[in-house]
Amino acid sequence: MHLLDYFLNIHFKRFQGCFASYGFLECPMKKKEKITIHDIAMEIGVTASTVSRALNNHPRISPATKKMVLEAAKAINYKPNRIAAALRHGKSKLIGIIVPTINRNFFSSIVRGIEEYANARDYKVMISQSYDDYKKEVETIDALLDARVDGIMVSLGKNTHSFSHFESVIQKGIPLVFFDRTTDELEVNQVVIDDYSSAYQATNHLIQQGYRHIAHFTSHMKIKIYQERLRGYTQALLDNGIQFDEKMVVESNMQLDGGRTSARYLLDQGFGFDAIFSASDYAIVGALQELKKNHVKIPQEVGLIGFSNEPFTEFTEPALSTVDQKAISIGENSAALFFEMINGDHKPKPMIKKTLEANLIIRTSSSRIPNIQLNTNSTNPN
Amino acid sequence: MHLLDYFLNIHFKRFQGCFASYGFLECPMKKKEKITIHDIAMEIGVTASTVSRALNNHPRISPATKKMVLEAAKAINYKPNRIAAALRHGKSKLIGIIVPTINRNFFSSIVRGIEEYANARDYKVMISQSYDDYKKEVETIDALLDARVDGIMVSLGKNTHSFSHFESVIQKGIPLVFFDRTTDELEVNQVVIDDYSSAYQATNHLIQQGYRHIAHFTSHMKIKIYQERLRGYTQALLDNGIQFDEKMVVESNMQLDGGRTSARYLLDQGFGFDAIFSASDYAIVGALQELKKNHVKIPQEVGLIGFSNEPFTEFTEPALSTVDQKAISIGENSAALFFEMINGDHKPKPMIKKTLEANLIIRTSSSRIPNIQLNTNSTNPN
DNA sequence: CCAGCAAATGCAATCGATTGCGCTATTATA
DNA sequence: TATAATAGCGCAATCGATTGCATTTGCTGG
Structure with a gap:
């Protein structure tokens, strides 16, 4: 295609676009032309190929040309069309x-x-x-x-x-x-995250606070995280010489209502629990509400600890201990894992599993033994 | 291009793709070929144009052809490439x-x-x-x-x-x-949402509960919603014959800490407030914490009401009244507004502003006058 | 002064779907 | 029966960027 043809072609296209949008007679001044690499190319008298390569910093393009392209691109306010690029490669x-x-x-x-x-x-x-x-x-x-x-x-x-x-x-x-x-x-x-280890630490913390009859709130055992948290809970009990009791593990939907129901169940059954380690913050709030309704003192009579460090755990009364998962x-x-996958050679690789450590956050709900650094919101000692 | 050429071309392309990904000798069976409308076209002996039109239910394509296309598409598991389509139109x-x-x-x-x-x-x-x-x-x-x-x-x-x-x-x-x-x-x-009306209702509710010295927590006045909420608050006071006092309007970042600071400020200044209407739930929780720390009784001594119906407002002690914004x-x-804009003719239209009504949710924090339906979480009357 | 090579660009096909226009049959109208 | 319509479909350009290969230009060395 000759340059002149190309020029005419471009302008013909623009004219059409204008026509389509606004009707023939009132095509407004602000022509919202789509600016493409061809426009840059015309501007500085090269082809689109060169512009494309320049923009992608291709080594075969001279620094001088690159500079011109970049400047022209900026000058006419060029924005690359990722859709076109996406289609191509x-x-x-x-x-x-x-x-x-x-x-x-x-x-x-x-x-x-x-x-x-x-x-x-x-x-x-x-x-x-x-x-x-x-x-x-x-x-x-x-x-x-x-x-x-x-x-x-x-x-x-x-x-x-x-x-x-x-x-x-x-x-x-x-x-x-x-x-x-x-x-x-x-x-x-x-x-x-290392659910096992976090659960272990949480349970262990409760034990250190003197709780001995620790219940566990969990959900569907098909889900890995709940399996692992249960495992950590169990192991901590064993390591501290506490008998694991299946009855103390209560399954629910892990929502607010599930927590209420589970707490209700524990109370009704009279299992004599003195702490709950819940695999969910929502469930532990539900339990907290149910227990308070029954005038159970937290943390004196029952210690509570949740999982996830949802913001509201800080707002409850008392504030809830929980596990921060470093989301x-x-x-x-x-x-990062994704980028490793797309950048490496595409050879089949063994499965990668990254396990991160979580953080136990100790607040009032599990602190039976007086402790100096428990007050989480003390900017104003009073 | 003749059909045979096309056929060869297709297969050559596939071969390349295979080659690139896996190396020559181990090109696996599961050829991850990209299936396009051309494949459908070949399958049933029409052109891509026809396939495209058939898939888009174009009126100029016979029902019989459409049926064939659809079936072939399903048979070879065709997925349209939205990127290509996006580029085109x-x-x-x-x-x-x-x-x-x-x-x-x-x-x-x-x-x-x-x-x-x-x-x-x-x-x-x-x-x-x-x-x-x-x-x-x-x-x-x-x-x-x-x-x-x-x-x-x-x-x-x-x-x-x-x-x-x-x-x-x-x-x-x-x-x-x-x-x-x-x-x-x-x-x-x-x-x-109708911020003005919601704020008016919230403030009015506090007044009806007997509170007279109502403070207001707000944020930057550049933001429309805060202007409106302040306006509703002010108007409600006026309509009830209560003097508006600028000192009772406290500006902060509307976060937890902002609420704490604002409450602290009110207490320190000794303004003698007996209620707070906050334009944010977070700030009202902060206030709640600060007031409780100072042994202020909620809602007996001070009534509280927030804004947004964040989930945690239900979890606090006492539960917080708030405004549900029907998110x-x-x-x-x-x-819906967006689709109106893209579907209509593209003529310039006057600006549309939809204003939705919000819902006042009354919980314990603002209920000084005993009221039967206040218990929000009573599935289990006990 | 010319082959030879490298550096810098251009040409044209391509990604996959869409679409204006044009080309056949087939049907309708005169 | 002849011509006009119409239905149904194909051709090829197009969207904008990318890229393998070809071409041009500039230099170096013989």
Whole structure:
């Protein structure tokens, strides 16, 4: 194509665009022309190829040309069209994230970790929620595949006990990372916190505070994290010479109401518990409410400790001890894992599992023995 | 191009792809071929044009052909490539959302509302957080523009007092919707709740409960919602013959610590307040903590009411009265507004502002007068 | 002065779907 | 029966950026 033809062509196209949007007679001044590399090319008298290479810092382009291109690009306010680039080299630079719900400090912090790590590398994230619904999770995987994401990071829904929807992801060779709520039934790279160790520490802490009859709130045993927390709880009991009692392990949905019901159950059964280690902050708040309603003194009569360090644990009366899961770090590590996967040679590698250490946060609800540094919100000693 | 050529071409391409990924000798069986409309076309002996039209239910394609196409598509497991489509007709079918933080029940519920409305119409959402940081907000707008979103929905950051970053969005003709945290300095369609009315009701409720010296916690007056809430508060006082006292309006960051500080301030100044209407739930929790530390009885001595119905307001002792903002509805309405904008003729229209009614939720913290239906969590009367 | 090589660019195909226009049959109208 | 319509589909350009290969230009060395 000759230069003149090209010129005419460009302008003809613009004219059409204008026409389509505004009607023939009132095409406004502010022509919202799409600026492409061709415009830059024309501007400085090279071809689009050169512009493209210059923008991508290709070694075969002279520094002088690069400089010109960059300047021209800035001058006419060029914005690369990632969609076109995505189509060409098959990468959307999008990462799909699926979490049960974003409405949890824990998950939204993980997302934040992923987002910051990814954005710094020119990737964007698409967040979806499964609402702990299996069907929705399957649909969402499909939707992300549809959106041509370059990778998917998932925290499994509570009701996900079948994993065939991930197989298509794996077969397509799309990097997949599980975080927090994972499964062993699939060979997928994952990032988790050391649930076992955290649970052990939490339980151990209760024992050190003099509690001996410690109940445990948990959820569906299909989920790895609950298995591990139970294991840590059990081991801590054993190591301290306390008999493990199956009756003291209460299963629920781990929500507020589940916690209430579980506490109610313990009270009704008269098991004589003096502490609860819950695998969820929500459930422990429910228990707290139920116990207070029954005039049980916390932490004097019953010690409580939750899991996740949700913000509200600081607001309750008394403030709840809990386990901080370093959510942002989980997010960053998950993202890092993704980038390892796309950057390495594509040879099959053994599964990677990163396990991060969590932090026990001791507040009033589990502090029977007086302790100086318990007051978490003391900026104003009074 | 002859059919045979095309055939060879296709297979040559596949071979290359295989080669690149796995090395020559070990190209595995599971060929991860990209399936396109051309594959469907070959399968049933038509051209890609026909397939495309059939898939899009174009009227000029015979029902018989459509049926064949659909079946072939299903048979070979075809997935449309939205990126290619996006490039062609300039629509990414993506909506960008910017919220200060997703880690709030209010915002994540709005997002949920948007998401469900949009997904039902084959649109996906990209969520970004500004963290109430102006610079980050500007960058995020840019990032969304980069990602070629078809529309942007924003709740402004607390520190956003300049709005030039939205002008490029408007100029590009990209639909823009503000929700909740909006501004009047820009002619942008918006969805808000009736902050004025909600604040009026909340304040009025306190007055009806016998409180007379009502303080108000607020934040930066540049933000519309805080202006409105202050206005509602003021008007309610006036309408009840109570003198408005500027000293009783305390400004802070509206976080937990801000609430603590503000309460501390009120106590120190000895203004003799007997109630607080806070424009934020976080701040009212801070106040609650500070007051309890000083042995102030809630609600007997001081009544409290917050704003947003964050989940933890139910968990505090006593449970906090608050205003439920119908977040999901805000989300749905915002999304609906977006679709109105892209579906209508593109003629300039007057600005649309949807105002939704909020719900006053009365709990213990503001109930001085005994009332039967105050117990919010009584499934188990005991 | 010319082959030979490297550096710097250009050409044109490509990614996958869409779409204006044009080309056949087939049906309807005169 | 002949012509006009119309239905149904194909051709090829297009969206904007990328990239293998070809080409041009500039230099070096013989």
